[in-house]
Amino acid sequence: MKINNLKKRLKSLIWRKIKNKFYDFRIKETAIIQNINYSSLTNQKKAVVSYLTDSYTKDWEHNNIGRTQPIEILSITKTLADAGYCIDVVGCNDTKTLYYLENKNYDLIFGFGEVFFRLTEKQPQAMSILYMTEHHPEFADKAEKDRIAYYYKRHKKRARIVRSGNYYKPHHFKKPFSEVITMSELEPFKNNYQNPYPIFPTGVVNTNFVFNKKDHKTTRKNFLWLGSYGAIHKGLDILLDVFENRDDITLHIAGLSEEDEKLLNPKKRENIINHGYINIKSKTFLEVVQTCSFIILPSCSEGCSTSITTGMLHGLIPIVIRNTGFNRLNENAFFLDDHKVSYVDQKLTEISKKTPLELENYSKRVNEFAKNNFSTDSFENNFKKIIKNILKLTE
Known part of the structure; x- marks a missing residue:
């Protein structure tokens, strides 16, 4: 016992000496935010959100937001607060937080990840709402493995799984939860849930964007791939194989990670333009938008990718693969x-020959649909409707 106390005192002494040197990391890596919307009412309901905590540690109002999740998390917690809950927010895979939550009893457990799963195991009496920001893991894991095998077949280079299985693991799905809300396809959940709830993610908006007519006769030959890490998962390798053997259409690449660039090694060609990272709120992004008619993402599995919602909010016409997370775009x-490369090659020829008038009308419709479905207001309103419906059914 004395040894343990000595260790604690020694750790405390060292931490007091060095903690200010790690101040930014202390703010950024906050594992738990507790007691949001706390009330002194003794019968106040308690909820936990297993997702990300940085929505509460950064100044989103004055800093560029390159991601959509932080604002969506604020909308989620606000909705639960409006419903009367006192809320804790925890990192979805930070299992050490469970030690600090072990004496709490929750009425509602929301989110995903190992923390979400273990809390539902420990507190089976609580309502549990699984929140899917990706496709069902059974689909996603197989789809990514198939893409990696297809890449190896064509290029004899091995790639690793980078997107699937990080947050949604097979053992999380061995039992049903109370409800499920998904950004992806509904079909995989219909066997276990009577009413799986769909919701769209938001998109990032450049506030200087104004929808204008384009010269689609020219821009219909230009396609934007807007991504992040996991380029094989997101089908960039397939596009490179298409565009490297053509010179009549142009591929614009934005957001390619260093690891993926090293693996794929895009050829230096006039019709393959790697823009690197592009700030969505920059003038450069608007220039790329004005150059292209389409945003293309032949991904194997998504939760209706925010690169597509962002492109649509700027009038870009999406090209995606059916049943991979985008079916509700209709x-x-x-x-x-x-x-397959040959199929994509053929389809891009067909699409790039659409008439300018047809593409102009298509772009208008896409932009209107995006504004009505991918705004932060739309997300919050839709999430509120879902939660109200769930709570009404359980009263």
Whole structure:
């Protein structure tokens, strides 16, 4: 016992000496935000959100937001606060937080990740709402493995799984939860849930964007791939194989990670333009938008990717693969039914020959659909409707 006390005192002494040197990290890496919307009422309901905590540690009003999740998390917690809950927010995979929550009893457990799963195991009496920001893991894992195998078949280079299985693991799905809300396809959940709830993510908006007519006769030959890490998962390798053997259409690449660039090694060609990282709120992004008619993402699995919602909010017409997370876009996207290089090559020829008038009307419709469905107001309103419906059903 004395040894343990000595260790604690020694750690405390060292921490007091060095903690200010790590101040930025202390703010950024906050593992738990507790007691949001606390009331002294003794019967106040308690909820925990297992997701990310940095929505509460950064100044989103004055700093560039390159991601959509932080604002969506604020909308989620606000909705639960409006419903009367006192809320804790925890890192979804930071299992050490469970030690600090072990004496709390929750009425509602919301989110995903290992923390979400373990809390539902420990507190089975609580209502549990699984929040899916990705496709069902059974689909996603197989789809990514298939893409990696297809890349190896063509290029004899090995790639690793980078997107699937990080937050949604097979053992999380061995039992049903009370409800499920998903950004992806509904079909995988219909066997276990009577009413899986769909919701769209938001998109990032450049406030200087104004929808204007384009010269689609020219821009219909230009396609934007807007991504992040996991370029094979997101189908960039397939596009490179198409565009490297053509010179009549141009591929614009934005957001390619250093690791993926080293792996894929895009050829230096006039019709393949790697812009590197582009700030969505920059003038450069608006220039790329004005150059292209389409945003293309032949991904194997998504939760309706925010790169697509962002592109649509700026009038870009999406080209995506059917059943991979985008089906609810309906007539507001061009759907591919296969990811093979020869098929994609053929379809891009067809799409790039659409008439300028047809593309102009398509772009208008896409932009209107995006404004009505991908704004932060739309997300919060839709999330409120879902939560009200769930709570009404359980009263």
